Amino acid sequence: MKRILLTLTALLCTLSLRAQRTELTISDGWYFHRGETVPEEPAPASGAWTRVNLPHTWNRYDAFDETPGYYRGVGWYAYGFIPNGQWKDRRIILHFEGANQVAEVFVNGTPVGSHTGGYTAFNFDITRHLEFGKKNIIKVRLDNKHDRDIPPLNADFTFYGGIYRNVKLIAVDPVHFDLQNCASEGVFVETPSVDSARATVVLRGDVVNSGDATRAVRVKAVLRDRQGAVVGEAVKAMTLRGGSKNPFRFDGITIRQPHLWSPETPYLYTAEFSVEEAKGAKNTTDRIEIPFGVRWFSFSGDGFRLNGRKYPLKGTNRHQDFAGLGNALGDDYHRNDYRKIKSLGFNFVRLAHYPQAPEVYRMCDELGLLVWTEIPVVNEVTPSEAFTRNALSMMREQIRQTYNHPSVILYGYMNEILIRMLSNKRLTEEQRQQVADDTRALALKLEALTEEEAPDRNTVMAIHYEDGYNRYEVSTIPDVVGYNLYFGWYYEQLEDLTRYLTSEHARYPDRPIIVSECGADADLMNHSQVPRSWDYSEEYQVVLHHSYLKQFARMPFLAGYALWNFADFGAEARADATPWINQKGLVTYDRKEKDVTSLYRANLLETPLVYIASRNYTRRADVERQPGVAIHTINVFGNGREIELSVNGESLGSRPLDGNMATFSVPFRNGINRLEATDDRGVKDCLDIDFTVVPHSLKAWKGNDLAVNVGSYQATVAPGTGVIWIPDQVCTQDGWGRIGGKIRERIDRQHKVGISQNILGTDCNPLYQTFAEGIEGYRFDVADGTYRITLCFVESNPKSPTEELIYNLSGSDTASVPAGVRQFSVAVNGRQLLDNLNLARDYGNLRAVDFSTEVTARNNSGIEVAFTPNIGKTTLSGIRIERIN
Ligand code: GCB
Numbered sequence: 103m104k105r106i107l108l109t110l111t112a113l114l115c116t117l118s119l120r121a122q123r124t125e126l127t128i129s130d131g132w133y134f135h136r137g138e139t140v141p142e143e144p145a146p147a148s149g150a151w152t153r154v155n156l157p158h159t160w161n162r163y164d165a166f167d168e169t170p171g172y173y174r175g176v177g178w179y180a181y182g183f184i185p186n187g188q189w190k191d192r193r194i195i196l197h198f199e200g201a202n203q204v205a206e207v208f209v210n211g212t213p214v215g216s217h218t219g220g221y222t223a224f225n226f227d228i229t230r231h232l233e234f235g236k237k238n239i240i241k242v243r244l245d246n247k248h249d250r251d252i253p254p255l256n257a258d259f260t261f262y263g264g265i266y267r268n269v270k271l272i273a274v275d276p277v278h279f280d281l282q283n284c285a286s287e288g289v290f291v292e293t294p295s296v297d298s299a300r301a302t303v304v305l306r307g308d309v310v311n312s313g314d315a316t317r318a319v320r321v322k323a324v325l326r327d328r329q330g331a332v333v334g335e336a337v338k339a340m341t342l343r344g345g346s347k348n349p350f351r352f353d354g355i356t357i358r359q360p361h362l363w364s365p366e367t368p369y370l371y372t373a374e375f376s377v378e379e380a381k382g383a384k385n386t387t388d389r390i391e392i393p394f395g396v397r398w399f400s401f402s403g404d405g406f407r408l409n410g411r412k413y414p415l416k417g418t419n420r421h422q423d424f425a426g427l428g429n430a431l432g433d434d435y436h437r438n439d440y441r442k443i444k445s446l447g448f449n450f451v452r453l454a455h456y457p458q459a460p461e462v463y464r465m466c467d468e469l470g471l472l473v474w475t476e477i478p479v480v481n482e483v484t485p486s487e488a489f490t491r492n493a494l495s496m497m498r499e500q501i502r503q504t505y506n507h508p509s510v511i512l513y514g515y516m517n518e519i520l521i522r523m524l525s526n527k528r529l530t531e532e533q534r535q536q537v538a539d540d541t542r543a544l545a546l547k548l549e550a551l552t553e554e555e556a557p558d559r560n561t562v563m564a565i566h567y568e569d570g571y572n573r574y575e576v577s578t579i580p581d582v583v584g585y586n587l588y589f590g591w592y593y594e595q596l597e598d599l600t601r602y603l604t605s606e607h608a609r610y611p612d613r614p615i616i617v618s619e620c621g622a623d624a625d626l627m628n629h630s631q632v633p634r635s636w637d638y639s640e641e642y643q644v645v646l647h648h649s650y651l652k653q654f655a656r657m658p659f660l661a662g663y664a665l666w667n668f669a670d671f672g673a674e675a676r677a678d679a680t681p682w683i684n685q686k687g688l689v690t691y692d693r694k695e696k697d698v699t700s701l702y703r704a705n706l707l708e709t710p711l712v713y714i715a716s717r718n719y720t721r722r723a724d725v726e727r728q729p730g731v732a733i734h735t736i737n738v739f740g741n742g743r744e745i746e747l748s749v750n751g752e753s754l755g756s757r758p759l760d761g762n763m764a765t766f767s768v769p770f771r772n773g774i775n776r777l778e779a780t781d782d783r784g785v786k787d788c789l790d791i792d793f794t795v796v797p798h799s800l801k802a803w804k805g806n807d808l809a810v811n812v813g814s815y816q817a818t819v820a821p822g823t824g825v826i827w828i829p830d831q832v833c834t835q836d837g838w839g840r841i842g843g844k845i846r847e848r849i850d851r852q853h854k855v856g857i858s859q860n861i862l863g864t865d866c867n868p869l870y871q872t873f874a875e876g877i878e879g880y881r882f883d884v885a886d887g888t889y890r891i892t893l894c895f896v897e898s899n900p901k902s903p904t905e906e907l908i909y910n911l912s913g914s915d916t917a918s919v920p921a922g923v924r925q926f927s928v929a930v931n932g933r934q935l936l937d938n939l940n941l942a943r944d945y946g947n948l949r950a951v952d953f954s955t956e957v958t959a960r961n962n963s964g965i966e967v968a969f970t971p972n973i974g975k976t977t978l979s980g981i982r983i984e985r986i987n
């Protein structure tokens with residue numbers, strides 16, 4: 103008898119399990135075709151299709167190749183499958199977690215639906231289009247063309263096209279929780295009132311009966327704590343007519359003495375929702391588990407409060423792409439990023455500038471990271487009905503898809519939305535007012551929608567450094583205002599941050615203020631002893647964040663900050679030190695830590711920490727300041743009180759940590775120098791730096807390679823080869839250096855010196871982006887011997903013709919050389935090496951051009967390179983001598 107009972111129970115379980123929903127991720131074995139015309143059936147042999155796995159983007163390579171721009175157009179995807187025979191009586195939903203940006207989906211040639219917007223999930227019920235027992239073909243026509251009616255219109259990130267997130271087939275009983283409510287989970291957990299004594303939980307959703315027959319069911323919800331103990335329950339009987347959607351709502355479930363969710367204690371309860379047949383075997387037709395958290399929060403002019411206490415938000419922004427992959431990241435990449443963000447001590451993330459993968463929100467709940475998530479309405483709006491409709495639907499989808507996540511506190515809807523208008527000097531006041539009115543109209547609609555959909559969350563927009571947002575009453579619309587501030591980078595000085603925010607707070611004392619962006623670009627190639635804004639050095643990035651962190655601490659009215667950005671990211675319009683990426687990351691595009699990462703660790707973590715910065719600059723070279731000794735600055739980060747630093751066993755004394763940083767002038771000798779830092783608690787760190795000290799007088803030089811970053815005060819370490827191009831200097835007696843000429847350093851936008859453009863034909867932009875113009879000579883007072891000398895040039899004159907134009911020129915004599923182009927000759931030790939070099943004519947603008955030759959220094963007269971102009975000014979970007987014998 104017992105045996106029969108067991109078997110029966112097992113059978114019932116299997117039946118009820120079979121009846122529940124199955125989700126199947128279908129990532130592998132897709133086909134892709136770039137172009138408007140769809141080829142016939144996918145077949146491995148067919149040349150028109152390539153096999154791809156999802157996630158996939160078609161801009162993985164072209165957004166990073168030398169030519170500006172990337173493919174924005176149509177791509178087709180195809181997937182063939184034989185449906186699971188057991189799914190015959192089920193509804194089959196085809197679910198996309200995200201595809202950029204307009205998708206039209208076909209099953210066996212029949213259109214099943216379309217979706218606009220690249221950053222939210224969507225799905226279609228494909229049941230009636232499927233044929234069992236044979237191969238079915240899903241095709242997706244995807245388009246990432248610029249479209250004036252679809253946000254984002256333009257922004258500082260790359261709009262990769264493709265099905266770049268997971269795709270799933272969901273098989274479910276005809277009676278199920280609504281899967282097609284904006285592709286959300288279809289059930290919603292609300293906690294409208296919470297304090298430490300009790301939490302009120304509201305559960306709601308819809309049950310769909312997509313079959314024909316009427317079904318009598320019971321909808322049940324069981325709330326469990328982490329141990330599985332039941333802490334609340336509700337049930338409702340419902341009669342569902344065929345083809346109907348039926349709402350349910352359970353009000354007033356109370357959890358007493360709730361475990362509160364916070365970044366420090368990300369406690370998750372579970373809400374189990376199920377639909378059960380009221381009669382017969384009482385099969386469960388659908389079941390879904392939603393982790394949820396219980397917490398309360400508020401924003402005011404005095405900051406942010408979580409669970410009743412003041413809680414400064416300390417966070418970072420994050421984009422969703424990765425070196426070599428574009429935005430087609432599997433969930434492991436997302437998980438790694440958020441684990442890393444958490445491990446650095448942050449409690450907050452801004453998902454800029456669009457909703458991210460579902461796994462991201464799940465991780466934030468689980469790890470304990472508060473979230474600002476936003477829709478991609480960036481830089482400007484189009485005053486069209488379609489644009490408004492699309493923006494509203496993105497917001498609705500974003501909210502419904504992320505609603506159950508306790509981590510989400512802020513829904514954002516605009517980023518720097520007046521930047522185009524405010525920076526366009528040609529607009530009349532009337533035109534400006536029109537743009538402001540259009541923007542306000544959309545903002546008010548988004549605000550109202552968010553208030554209606556998510557009354558327990560707050561709204562936010564990010565503005566830039568411009569009073570226009572206040573003047574045109576745009577920043578008065580959301581609950582919270584994010585300020586994207588780049589003092590000491592794009593404008594003014596670092597300390598102006600405090601001046602400006604304090605004055606904003608004084609003008610709008612009730613406005614909750616978050617610094618939603620701040621940062622500086624840094625490339626691991628660039629290192630500076632005199633860090634300045636716009637030099638892309640790791641050192642200036644530290645200077646900026648160090649100053650900001652100290653200033654934040656002095657402004658307790660701030661709700662918090664989110665620095666820009668966790669990682670470098672694809673931004674196709676940029677051509678900085680490494681082109682096509684924005685380099686304001688704490689970590690590089692492939693997630694290598696920059697120095698500044700550990701400044702945040704020291705600032706945020708309580709675990710004792712001492713960290714000698716410059717892990718990416720452990721091979722250095724520079725000119726001696728005292729015989730045999732070069733002096734370089736070394737920063738040590740920590741969270742103790744003071745640091746003692748020694749080099750090669752010799753103490754350099756102790757210094758207090760100021761804003762988690764102590765700075766030392768360190769004497770380096772040739773070879774390996776061991777640095778040891780110890781704090782007042784005995785916590786230690788050590789680092790070896792391999793230093794090449796270049797003697798003042800090259801006669802005594804024992805080295806065999808001296809590379810100079812001409813026209814620059816900073817060192818550039820070439821990626822790949824590791825050649826260290828040391829800062830330039832004016833020629834010294836018995837030494838080496840530049841004769842004549844003016845240096846063109848790329849310092850900052852305000853001073854407009856140097857160039858910030860991609861240089862073709864090199865992976866070392868910084869070497870060419872700075873140069874000396876009008877240079878007369880370069881001298882090395884080396885000992886007699888044979889040397890290889892390399893000269894590096896670039897034509898940087900914006901008036902120079904493009905490469906195409908150049909090749910169209912009928913002749914190449916001087917008469918046909920266009921204005922603004924230079925031509926000069928170069929001689930090495932009296933021997934003419936380059937006769938009338940015309941970079942623009944012969945190589946094109948902005949292309950790296952190197953020449954090397956061998957030269958013998960005789961009779962103690964060293965090496966001298968002489969430049970003679972013929973047209974325009976001479977120029978030189980880099981020079982290198984290597985001793986051959
Ligand atoms: C901003 C934008 C962001 C840019 C950033 C930058 O203010 O909101 O999208 O990437 O500045 O680096 O300039």
